[in-house]
Amino acid sequence: MSNDFYTSSILPYAAIIIKICRAYTNTQEDFEDYYQEVCLQIWRSRKNFKGQSEWSTWIYRLTLNVCLTLLKKKNHQHVASDYLPDEASEHQNVFADESLNQLYDAIRQLSEVDRGIILLYLEEKSYKEIADIIGSNSNNIGVRIKRIKERLKKLLNGKVY
Numbered sequence: 001m002s003n004d005f006y007t008s009s010i011l012p013y014a015a016i017i018i019k020i021c022r023a024y025t026n027t028q029e030d031f032e033d034y035y036q037e038v039c040l041q042i043w044r045s046r047k048n049f050k051g052q053s054e055w056s057t058w059i060y061r062l063t064l065n066v067c068l069t070l071l072k073k074k075n076h077q078h079v080a081s082d083y084l085p086d087e088a089s090e091h092q093n094v095f096a097d098e099s100l101n102q103l104y105d106a107i108r109q110l111s112e113v114d115r116g117i118i119l120l121y122l123e124e125k126s127y128k129e130i131a132d133i134i135g136s137n138s139n140n141i142g143v144r145i146k147r148i149k150e151r152l153k154k155l156l157n158g159k160v161y
Contacts, residue, residue: 009046010039013059016123020060023107023115024067038066053132060125060133064116071112106155110148117141118148 010017021034042062049058107115113134120130127145131138 005043005046006039009055010042010059013056016056016060016119017063019119019123020063020067020116022104023119024071024112026108034067034070037070038063041066057129057133060120061135064133068112102156106152109155110151114144114148114151117144118152121145121148 017035017038021031021038025031025034042059045062049055107118110118116134117130120133125133127141128138130136130141134141
């Protein structure tokens with residue numbers, strides 16, 4: 001993967017990639033594997049981007065799909081750590097903030113699809129954008145978000161972090 005491609009096409013979306021990968025992993029090591037696999041798949045699939053949606057929408061969908069695929073595999077392959085430039089090291093301590101860990105623990109208790117929906121909602125995506133990324137109907141997104149928020153509130157015992 002070229003440094004230019006990473007810098008121009010992946011790094012601007014690193015925050016959402018980090019959030020999605022974090023929601024589907026429990027350890028720093030797994031997180032790093034997922035993050036690297038997502039970046040690798042973006043690079044490998046870049047020619048498949050047809051411009052029918054925004055690049056960011058495509059990144060969200062691809063990231064979710066990679067995380068869901070890795071989650072389903074019991075023994076996913078280890079990705080070599082030298083794939084990414086030094087800029088990727090900014091996510092070294094994504095598990096350091098305890099209150100954020102509690103929120104992610106609650107999010108990880110949601111269904112796989114609900115995790116994706118709430119992460120996109122937290123990124124302030126519209127219901128239509130969320131539906132496009134998830135592959136759902138925008139009419140159902142509002143109802144699902146309400147239910148997800150209620151479930152998270154119960155999981156967090158009403159605490160706000």
